Amino acid sequence: MGYLGRMTQWKSKLSLPSNASPLDPSPSNKDALKLGLFSYPVLQAADILLYNTTHVPVGEDQAQHLEFSRELAIGFNHLYSTSSSSEPLLTVPQTLLSPAKRVMSLTEPTKKMSKSDPKPKSRILITDSREEIHNKLKSALTDSIEGVSYDRDSRPGVSNLVDLIYHFDESLAASPEELAKDLKGLSMRALKERAADTVDAGIRDIRERYEELMGGNQKALVQHADDGARRAEEIAEATMKRVRSAMGIGW
Incomplete structure (x- = not known):
């Protein structure tokens, strides 16, 4: 307790x-x-x-x-x-x-992004279309300060967009701070578009594979799920057998 x-x-x-x-x-x-x-x-x-x-x-x-x-x-x-x-x-x-320890909400960048948030525009789903991603990033909360800089305390919204770009493509810079320096001349609109393009490119293959599976043979998916459940049950029962035996609990 x-x-x-x-x-x-x-x-x-x-x-x-x-x-x-x-x-x-x-x-x-x-x-x-x-x-x-x-x-x-x-x-x-x-x-x-x-x-x-x-x-x-x-x-x-x-x-x-x-x-x-x-x-x-x-x-x-x-x-x-x-x-x-x-x-x-x-x-x-x-x-x-x-490496991306915490991704923040698009509508309240001082809070963690969450699938349980009542605001759909606060989060990006891996099933979101390119249009949905761009619409959500377009309305992301930032600030009125000119230019891009990285400061999670004073500019949480802008820093969150920089984090998204950096963690989806770490080849761009050595750190989010360095990436922000490279992006410092961008307007907020351009930063949001850059973030949307980067996120979309990062999840595109996953989204397309998901759509392919969901549009295909549903019986095969159910069979895969059943096979996985049986394998998981076997592992779980073996663990519980060891635990019961060690504790002297009959079954």
């Missing part, structure tokens, strides 16, 4: 001050308390550990959750592994941090 209560996302989503107790929030925040939000890292850890996952690619906001998964695995192995066993009961996953 204490570990979960200290999770950054748990505190931030309840808008708790940093010195507040996450297990005893103010009355104004009690209505926002949700078991699903609080226990989410446990369910995430189960999904990771059940399938002997060795590496997990995550963004900056999920790194703490993955560390929780690692702690659970290490703790369980320490408690239940025997000296005669050379293999750990649970695989301790390694963290793979994405």
Whole structure:
């Protein structure tokens, strides 16, 4: 309970001050308390550990959750592994941090881009058409300062567009800051068009493959899903067999 209560996302989503107790929030925040939000890292850890996952690619906001998964695995192995066993009961996953640690909302660039945001224009989906991407980037929130510069604190909207361009094509510059210097003469309209073109080029192949699959043989897709589910079940059951045996639980 204490570990979960200290999770950054748990505190931030309840808008708790940093010195507040996450297990005893103010009355104004009690209505926002949700078991699903609080226990989410446990369910995430189960999904990771059940399938002997060795590496997990995550963004900056999920790194703490993955560390929780690692702690659970290490703790369980320490408690239940025997000296005669050379293999750990649970695989301790390694963290793979994405270079693009955090992509921000197009409408509120001080917030993380999220698929659950009620504003469709706040996010780019990998299924978005070229026209949809350009429309969303065209209305992205920036500022009235002339020219392009990179400062996440004072120019979050402009910096977010620079980040998008940089992370979709890191060959352009050594860093977002360097890229911003190369783009400094662009107008906001030109910057948005450049970002839209870059994003569209980056997801075009994925989008086209998705459309190809969805427009093709649906029975084959269902068969692939069923085959994957069977393989996942076999791995999960093998993990649970080891866990039950180590804990002395009959099944």
